[in-house]
Amino acid sequence: MGVHVKLSRISSVVAAAAIAPAVLFASPAVAADAATAPANSAPDTAPDAKPDTHGNAKADDDNRVAILRIIHKSKPGSSVYEAAQAAMNGSPEDRVRYLKEGYELAQFADDRLRTVQISSTAGKGLRRAALEALRKGTHEALRQFLEVGQYAARDEDNCVEISRILHTAKRGSVLYESIQKALDGSPEDRTRFLEVGQYEARETDDRILVTRISGSGGRHLKEAARKALLGDKAEDIRHFLDVGQYEARKLDDAEAAKAKGGKDRENAKEGQESKDVRATSGEKQKQGGTKDVKDVKDVKDVKDVKDVKDIKGATESNGTTGTNPAVATSGTSSSGAQLAATGAGSATPWAVGGTAVTLTAGAGLIVASRRRTSQS
Structure with missing residues (x-):
C-alpha cells in the first residue's frame, strides 16, 4: 500500500x-x-x-x-x-x-x-x-x-x-534622364534617387564635361583633366571643374604668350635686317644715279660747245675769231646752273670755259686753213 x-x-x-x-x-x-x-x-x-x-x-x-x-x-x-x-x-x-x-x-x-x-x-x-x-x-x-x-x-x-x-538639369544629361525615371517610378525609387541616384548621375555628367574640356585645351589643361579622371573620388572631378581647369588655363596662356613674344621679336629682327638692306641698296642706287646725271650734264655741256657751226656763226656775228663772249657767257651760265643742280664744285665752270676756248681756237684755225686753200 x-x-x-x-x-x-x-x-x-x-x-x-x-x-x-x-x-x-x-x-x-x-x-x-x-x-x-x-x-x-x-x-x-x-x-x-x-x-x-x-x-x-x-x-x-x-x-x-x-x-x-x-x-x-x-x-x-x-x-x-x-x-x-x-x-x-x-x-x-x-x-x-x-x-x-x-x-x-x-x-x-x-x-x-x-x-x-x-x-x-x-x-x-x-x-x-x-x-x-x-x-x-x-x-x-x-x-x-x-x-x-x-x-x-x-x-x-x-x-x-x-x-x-x-x-x-540639362536636357539630355544623365541627371535629367535619372530624374525622369524616378518620377515615373515608385516612392522607393524617388527616395533612392534623392539619397544616392542624383549624386551618381551628377558625377557621370561631370566626368563627361571634363573629357570635353580636355579636348580643347593646352598641355597643362589636358594633364590636369587626365589626373582628375583617374581619381576615384567625385571631389577630384569637382575640384577640376571649379578650380583646376582655370589654373591650368593660366599656365597654357602664359606659355602661349611667351612663345608669341619670341616669334614677334624674331619677326622684328628680320624686318629690321630687311629694312637695312633696302636702305643700303637705295643709298648705292642714289650714289650711282647722281654720278650718271653728272656725267650726262658734262656730256651735254661738251656737246653744246662742240657744234662748230654754232661757234662759227657766233664768231662771225661778233666780228672776231677770238673767244665768243656770248657763247662763253651762255656756256658759263648754263654750266653753272647745271653744276649747281648736281652739286659740283666751283672749279668745274673754269674747266668747261677752258674747253670752250680751246674748241673755239681750233675751229678758227680750221676756217683759216680752208680760206687759204680756196685762195690758192
Whole structure:
C-alpha cells in the first residue's frame, strides 16, 4: 500500500514537470512579442493577454519573461525601455501594472516624441501631416501617421524636391534622364534617387564635361583633366571643374604668350635686317644715279660747245675769231646752273670755259686753213 502511494506521488511530479514549460511560456510571452521599439518605423502594439495577477511566484516569473522581451526590442532611452527597466526592478505589482497599462502609456509618449522629431526635419507636406496628427492628440492618430501617413506625405515632398532638381538639369544629361525615371517610378525609387541616384548621375555628367574640356585645351589643361579622371573620388572631378581647369588655363596662356613674344621679336629682327638692306641698296642706287646725271650734264655741256657751226656763226656775228663772249657767257651760265643742280664744285665752270676756248681756237684755225686753200 505504501509503495503504491509513493508511485502515485512520483507520477504526479513527473506530469507536473512535463507541463511546466508550456505553462511558463503561455500567453504573456506571446503578448510581449508584439511590442516593438518606438524608434522603429513599424508600430509597437500593447500585449494582447492580461498579466497574471494572482501574485504567486510562477505568475511573476511569466511577467518577467514578457517584460524582458519588450526591453530586448526597445530602444535604450525610450519611454518604453525605461518603464520596463523600472518594472523589472520593482515589485510583482509593478510588473503587473506595467503590462496592464504602463506599456501603453510609455508607447504613446514615444510615438508622440517620434512624430515631433519628424515634423522638425521634414518637408512641407510631411510636416503638415505630422502636425495634424499631433493636433488630434490621440494615440490612434499618431499610430496612423507613423504607419501610413508619414510615407505618403514624404513621397509628396520627394516629388517636389525632384521636380526642383529637374529645372536645373540639362536636357539630355544623365541627371535629367535619372530624374525622369524616378518620377515615373515608385516612392522607393524617388527616395533612392534623392539619397544616392542624383549624386551618381551628377558625377557621370561631370566626368563627361571634363573629357570635353580636355579636348580643347593646352598641355597643362589636358594633364590636369587626365589626373582628375583617374581619381576615384567625385571631389577630384569637382575640384577640376571649379578650380583646376582655370589654373591650368593660366599656365597654357602664359606659355602661349611667351612663345608669341619670341616669334614677334624674331619677326622684328628680320624686318629690321630687311629694312637695312633696302636702305643700303637705295643709298648705292642714289650714289650711282647722281654720278650718271653728272656725267650726262658734262656730256651735254661738251656737246653744246662742240657744234662748230654754232661757234662759227657766233664768231662771225661778233666780228672776231677770238673767244665768243656770248657763247662763253651762255656756256658759263648754263654750266653753272647745271653744276649747281648736281652739286659740283666751283672749279668745274673754269674747266668747261677752258674747253670752250680751246674748241673755239681750233675751229678758227680750221676756217683759216680752208680760206687759204680756196685762195690758192
